[in-house]
Amino acid sequence: MHEWALAEAVLTTVLDIAAKENAEKVLEINIVMGELQQIDMETFKFALENLVKGTIAENARIVFETEKAVLKCNVCGYEWSFGEIIEKLDEEAREAIHFIPEVFHAYIACPVCGSRDFDVIRGRGVYIKSIKVLGGGK
Ligand SMILES: [Zn+2]
Numbered sequence: 001m002h003e004w005a006l007a008e009a010v011l012t013t014v015l016d017i018a019a020k021e022n023a024e025k026v027l028e029i030n031i032v033m034g035e036l037q038q039i040d041m042e043t044f045k046f047a048l049e050n051l052v053k054g055t056i057a058e059n060a061r062i063v064f065e066t067e068k069a070v071l072k073c074n075v076c077g078y079e080w081s082f083g084e085i086i087e088k089l090d091e092e093a094r095e096a097i098h099f100i101p102e103v104f105h106a107y108i109a110c111p112v113c114g115s116r117d118f119d120v121i122r123g124r125g126v127y128i129k130s131i132k133v134l135g136g137g138k
Pocket residue numbers: 073074075076077078110111112113114115
C-alpha cells in the first residue's frame with residue numbers, strides 16, 4: 001500500500017510544521033503531486049482523510065495541485081516538458097509510460113540532440129506546498 005505510506009508521510013510532515021508553528025488546528029493542506037507520480041489519487045485521499053482523524057488536522061481542507069513534468073537532457077542541457085512529447089508518441093508508448101515511467105528512456109530522446117541521457121527534474125514527487133493553521137505564529 002504505497003498510497004497509505006505516502007499519506008502517512010504527508011501527515012507527519014504537516015503535523016511537524018503545525019507543531020513548530022504552535023498551531024491549534026490545521027485548516028488547509030496544499031499538496032503538489034508530480035504528473036509522473038504513480039499513485040492512485042482516490043486511495044491516497046481516502047488514506048489521508050482517515051489518518052487525520054483524531055489529529056489537529058482533522059477536518060482540514062485538502063487541496064491537490066498537479067505539477068507538470070519537466071525533463072532535462074544531460075548532454076546538451078535542453079529542458080522540455082513531458083506534455084510536449086507525449087502528444088507525439090503513439091498510443092502504446094503513452095500507455096507504457098503512464099504505467100511504468102521507468103520505460104521513458106526507451107521511448108523518449110532529447111528533441112534537440114537526440115540523446116537518451118536525461119533526467120526528470122520536475123513532476124516526480126509529492127510534496128506539501130503550504131498549510132494553513134489556526135493559532136500559533138510564535
Ligand atoms: Zn540534448
